[in-house]
Amino acid sequence: VKDDSRVSFLGASGLARLRASRVTVVGAGGTGSHVIQQLAHLRIGLLTVFDDDALAESNVNRVVGTDYGDVGRPKARLLARRFARLGTPIVPMTRRAEGPEAWRAFAASDVVVGASDSFVTRDVIERMCRTVGVPLVDMGLSIAFDGERVNGIGGQVAISILGGPCLRCMRVITEARLAAPREQYGQGSPEQQVIAMNAILSGQAVLSVLALITRYTNGFPVPALAQYDGLQHVLAPTPLRLPDVCPHYPEGDSGWRVVLPERKAS
Amino acid sequence: MVSFLNAGWAWFTEQFRRPVPALRSPVTVHISDALFGRVRSFVVPDARPEPLALVHVRYAAEDVRDAIVAVDAEPFPPDAYVEGPDGANFDVRWFVQRANDLVARNAGVMLAHMHVHRGLPCFSGIDRRTNISVISPLASCATVPTGALVLSLDHCAAFIAGEERDVVVRVLPRYSEGGIFA
Numbered sequence: 001v002k003d004d005s006r007v008s009f010l011g012a013s014g015l016a017r018l019r020a021s022r023v024t025v026v027g028a029g030g031t032g033s034h035v036i037q038q039l040a041h042l043r044i045g046l047l048t049v050f051d052d053d054a055l056a057e058s059n060v061n062r063v064v065g066t067d068y069g070d071v072g073r074p075k076a077r078l079l080a081r082r083f084a085r086l087g088t089p090i091v092p093m094t095r096r097a098e099g100p101e102a103w104r105a106f107a108a109s110d111v112v113v114g115a116s117d118s119f120v121t122r123d124v125i126e127r128m129c130r131t132v133g134v135p136l137v138d139m140g141l142s143i144a145f146d147g148e149r150v151n152g153i154g155g156q157v158a159i160s161i162l163g164g165p166c167l168r169c170m171r172v173i174t175e176a177r178l179a180a181p182r183e184q185y186g187q188g189s190p191e192q193q194v195i196a197m198n199a200i201l202s203g204q205a206v207l208s209v210l211a212l213i214t215r216y217t218n219g220f221p222v223p224a225l226a227q228y229d230g231l232q233h234v235l236a237p238t239p240l241r242l243p244d245v246c247p248h249y250p251e252g253d254s255g256w257r258v259v260l261p262e263r264k265a266s
Numbered sequence: 267m268v269s270f271l272n273a274g275w276a277w278f279t280e281q282f283r284r285p286v287p288a289l290r291s292p293v294t295v296h297i298s299d300a301l302f303g304r305v306r307s308f309v310v311p312d313a314r315p316e317p318l319a320l321v322h323v324r325y326a327a328e329d330v331r332d333a334i335v336a337v338d339a340e341p342f343p344p345d346a347y348v349e350g351p352d353g354a355n356f357d358v359r360w361f362v363q364r365a366n367d368l369v370a371r372n373a374g375v376m377l378a379h380m381h382v383h384r385g386l387p388c389f390s391g392i393d394r395r396t397n398i399s400v401i402s403p404l405a406s407c408a409t410v411p412t413g414a415l416v417l418s419l420d421h422c423a424a425f426i427a428g429e430e431r432d433v434v435v436r437v438l439p440r441y442s443e444g445g446i447f448a
Contacts, residue, residue, distance in 0.1 A: 100329050107294060107326060107333035132326050132333050133296045133438035135446075162298045164441025212439065212446065221445025237445075251298060255324025255335040257372040258409040 014214035024048040028075040030062040032115030034202035040083035050097040051076040114138035153230025293433040297336035299440040308341040309380040318342040322373040374410030387418035
């Protein structure tokens with residue numbers, strides 16, 4: 001496949017940056033699968049996918065690129081094979097995004113995309129991304145459903161980047177949410193019809209990735225937080241009133257701290 | 267009986283299993299756009315032909331020595347320079363003492379200076395001699411990284427003690443008021 005930068009709105013330099021870029025996606029579920037598919041189509045330099053889960057039957061209605069014959073197979077490997085022929089090298093990591101492999105993948109990435117439904121995981125990957133200074137594009141969707149009717153559909157795409165607000169500043173991560181097991185799609189059946197909502201959020205997330213890598217927006221700011229209201233059918237940037245400096249991640253406090261033994265007074 | 271045979275088979279196969287080599291990626295120094303700007307402001311030639319700065323660095327994680335994070339920077343104080351025939355002459359005793367102080371604060375040092383040209387800079391012969399004779403010996407303290415940074419007007423390269431080749435420096439994007447790239 002030939003690149004023709006004359007017809008790409010990214011231009012020659014933007015297209016070159018895209019082709020050389022490395023992105024890591026954490027989570028190959030409802031939202032992560034959309035992101036993986038779109039990044040595979042965009043033909044980036046390297047895509048690394050972390051997910052330690054196998055595909056469950058209840059996942060098939062929202063994990064794009066899968067069918068019922070794939071149930072029981074590791075999602076990361078499954079999607080890497082499914083989208084392998086689109087031109088993006090995809091490295092599946094069938095493990096949790098922690099430990100040296102995750103550190104190395106994050107440190108070598110231009111952007112990390114967080115598509116996990118666990119707030120604890122999202123908190124951990126944000127800490128790792130902030131440490132190595134790599135932007136994190138995080139997304140999540142939740143539905144308030146009381147068993148009879150939907151009371152709210154909310155989601156967000158948040159960019160956590162050095163010098164800017166973190167997920168705690170943006171109230172995406174709170175202590176109450178960290179105590180909750182997972183982002184809720186609603187009570188009852190685990191099979192939820194959220195594929196279209198996931199597509200909206202993941203589309204915005206991939207646009208954020210594209211903007212961070214290629215800077216195609218021509219000076220127009222990329223919103224740090226875009227919130228989705230599924231009942232109003234609106235995805236809009238959210239103005240942030242934030243402290244000048246993020247109190248949760250002081251920049252000079254980054255990196256691994258060695259605990260040295262106390263010096264004895266001579 | 268079955269479990270005994272399984273344990274025996276596991277022990278037997280273990281004898282032929284080679285240890286998996288640890289994944290290793292190229293060493294990279296990560297520095298934020300703002301901190302990089304500060305380092306640049308410290309080392310731009312002014313009254314002194316080759317001003318120097320110290321960049322404070324740490325490993326990203328305990329078991330990840332190939333991602334190095336720059337966390338702070340400071341210019342050399344005037345009394346840390348000495349007169350000599352070469353462009354940059356500094357008091358090695360002051361440098362070693364400062365590096366020792368920073369180890370106690372969990373940070374290693376990278377000695378930064380600038381070559382005034384455009385394009386990717388490389389260390390000169392004098393720089394490399396300094397790297398070998400002054401900076402590499404400091405790396406005996408393996409809990410923190412040690413190295414040197416050379417900036418040009420638009421690029422940067424780094425030396426990390428223990429690495430055979432110059433390492434890549436990644437200048438990382440930053441938030442601006444109202445969004446990113448505003």
